[in-house]
Amino acid sequence: MPSARGKRRTGAPTHGRTGKGGRADTRTHGRTAQKRVGPVIARLKKRFPEAGCSLQHADPLELLVATILSAQCTDARVNVVTQTLFRKYRTAGDYAAADPAVFEDEIRSTGFFRNKTKSVLGMAAALLARFGGRVPDTMEDLVTLPGVGRKTANVVLGNAFGKDEGVVVDTHVARITQLLAFTTQSDPEKIEQDLMALVPRPEWTLFPHLLIHHGRAVCMARRPKCGECPLADLCPSAAS
Numbered sequence: 369m370p371s372a373r374g375k376r377r378t379g380a381p382t383h384g385r386t387g388k389g390g391r392a393d394t395r396t397h398g399r400t401a402q403k404r405v406g407p408v409i410a411r412l413k414k415r416f417p418e419a420g421c422s423l424q425h426a427d428p429l430e431l432l433v434a435t436i437l438s439a440q441c442t443d444a445r446v447n448v449v450t451q452t453l454f455r456k457y458r459t460a461g462d463y464a465a466a467d468p469a470v471f472e473d474e475i476r477s478t479g480f481f482r483n484k485t486k487s488v489l490g491m492a493a494a495l496l497a498r499f500g501g502r503v504p505d506t507m508e509d510l511v512t513l514p515g516v517g518r519k520t521a522n523v524v525l526g527n528a529f530g531k532d533e534g535v536v537v538d539t540h541v542a543r544i545t546q547l548l549a550f551t552t553q554s555d556p557e558k559i560e561q562d563l564m565a566l567v568p569r570p571e572w573t574l575f576p577h578l579l580i581h582h583g584r585a586v587c588m589a590r591r592p593k594c595g596e597c598p599l600a601d602l603c604p605s606a607a608s
């Protein structure tokens with residue numbers, strides 16, 4: 369899953385959309401972000417009914433491992449690696465007992481394999497030492513695990529435990545919520561706070577999946593297809 373770290377506000381007119389003296393703001397038809405967010409979600413649900421977690425997993429531990437491996441890597445590549453990995457490692461004890469050199473080789477193609485090995489093996493050891501080998505289901509506990517930050521914890525809580533505790537902010541989510549004027553922040557945690565105030569809580573887990581699909585298919589970073597975007601009349605950044 370791509371990171372949102374260090375991105376500037378991408379609502380800047382890279383494709384001629386905000387134009388003259390705030391004209392784009394008036395094109396929101398006076399509707400506030402609060403009023404636009406509901407229709408935005410409804411239209412994205414209609415356009416991407418298949419949206420959901422694309423990291424293959426059968427339980428919280430598998431999703432936690434897959435999410436750690438997904439940093440700076442595509443979900444498709446992670447799925448290739450975990451297809452084999454999850455057959456060999458089934459419990460926290462299996463990971464904690466792994467030979468780091470062997471594990472590094474097994475996950476090498478996901479990139480940053482040394483750091484990821486430290487995180488996964490350290491996380492597993494912490495699960496054994498402090499949580500009876502089970503993945504905890506609270507934000508407070510999850511972020512105490514090595515290699516697990518708020519974003520990873522949000523992925524696991526939302527998609528493995530069905531708990532809407534926060535909004536995952538990756539590069540697509542950061543970029544598109546800026547374009548939609550749902551936030552003016554660039555720091556992922558501040559963007560998340562804005563989105564938690566705006567998006568209805570039951571949608572917190574699905575919302576980023578919808579935006580990720582939208583970012584891949586329509587609102588691409590370099591060439592957003594505003595002409596065929598189902599959000600064009602709701603988007604202050606739509607190219608005219």
Ligand code: SF4
Binds near residue numbers: 586607
């Ligand atoms: S593709 Fe859609 S969401 Fe993206 S900038 Fe254009 S109108 Fe806005």
